[in-house]
Amino acid sequence: MSENVQFAQQPAMTVTRIDVNLGPRSYPIFVGDQILPKAGELITSSMDVTHAVVITDSNVGPLYLETCQQALENEGIRVSSVTLPAGETTKSLRYAEELWNAMVDFRADRKTVVVALGGGVIGDLAGFIAATYARGLRLIQIPTSLLAQVDSSVGGKVGINLEKAKNMVGAFHQPSLVVIDVGTLRSLPPREYISGLAEVVKYGVILDAQFFQFLEENVTGIRNLDAQTLTTIIARCCRLKADVVEADEREETGYRAILNYGHTFAHAFETLTGYTSLLHGEAVAIGMTCAARLAASRNMFSREECERQTNLLKTLGLPTEAPPLSPNDVLACMQRDKKVQHGRLRLILPKRLGEVALVADVDPSEITAVLAPLPKN
Incomplete structure (x- = not known):
């Protein structure tokens, strides 16, 4: 409540x-x-x-x-x-x-x-x-x-x-x-604040399409650190996370894994860059972009909603392109992630704004494909 x-x-x-x-x-x-x-x-x-x-x-x-x-x-x-x-x-x-x-x-x-x-x-x-x-x-x-x-x-x-x-x-x-x-x-610092917005966007993608739309419509208040806007956003994120934690406190049912959307990519980026060139939220924003692109390539997430996510991240000042790392190194690092089971990489991928799914049959070639630079407009 x-x-x-x-x-x-x-x-x-x-x-x-x-x-x-x-x-x-x-x-x-x-x-x-x-x-x-x-x-x-x-x-x-x-x-x-x-x-x-x-x-x-x-x-x-x-x-x-x-x-x-x-x-x-x-x-x-x-x-x-x-x-x-x-x-x-x-x-x-x-x-x-x-x-x-x-x-x-x-x-x-x-x-x-x-x-x-x-x-x-x-x-x-x-x-x-x-x-x-x-x-x-x-x-x-x-x-x-x-x-x-x-x-x-x-x-x-x-x-x-x-x-x-x-x-x-x-x-x-x-x-x-x-x-x-x-x-x-x-x-x-502005970069630290903007970095945190990646986790805010994440909640809209994984649980609440209406909240995602609220973020799209309130970019100015968000960028200006308006107190009322921030209180509304933070309280909503806390409520959404509380709902997930209440349903799966210790990750025993698998539901809490939805909070890891974008994080398997992100942790690999952070590890390979030595936690120095990327802030966590920046890595998450790029990871979410990679995950959305992968889902769109599988036709499980619409290209339109994939673009909405990318546009919101960009409008908020977040990066969306992977750092210049070897795709094979990123893949190897991802395969050491805690969410790997029986040697199989599992990813949280979006189905639509407000809903994601755990996918366990991701081929390594799909990972390396989405690590390529995004096409220029």
Whole structure:
């Protein structure tokens, strides 16, 4: 469900609440503009907390750590914090070990709460620490990037990268609460913000054609970071992801795999470029384009809707052409993906806007064909 709640203090502050219903692991998501200063109040209204370890990075910490810490301390919470280097390479065993040792130094115990303040890298890494330290601590996600707000902060997937494979070591560990302040998006570099829009478009393609059309009709508000537009979009993405997670929390039925649309291509692009030249959302946008082209070549997705997806991605400023990599190298990397079963590559492909399907009979030649540059208009 979604509902609007309002703080009693002045000035009034409206927050949209989305509930993820998972029985004893249920939790609320709060979405609003400029709500980070009220994070402590939102947290203590939902749980009892006396000690929090805030994990952030060198980009986000200087902007929001003080505000977050003050919000928690205002509610009588003892706060410890760690600021890590920013970047995908931080999501590694090296920094996991550093954080485990820091938790010992902070005298963290089973009642301590881990707070992830940052983008997807921090959310995944801090979540992994919460899942593993003392055999499991509560986790609060405070995502500050668009990609994290609409995707990685919700659903309980946490983990770290290996040198040869992204997200290969991890766990399912649901947060106890998610606080999303859309105001933090205004401090993102434009490229980071635009990158996150790929995951937003993804939800329209895989689950909600009406939402896809809303995005097409509100490009100006999206590009201008209009607070109302952003709140609407982020709340809708969270609701859609919550629906999927509620139906298949631990990927046991296969339904949750639809969230991986474009990601099998994307993870290969990221791995082969060393996580340096492409942001995750940029890789996802290209991966979605490749997946749509593959589906269109099979006549399971109309050329018109394939073009609509490409046009929306381009209009939002996202790339749609594969990087200059060897198609055979990309294929080999994709074949190491977690979604491979019995040596067969499985892809999520679109059938129509708002509906996708898991396809397990993709021939390697089909993969290499769609990695060719898109024809010029």
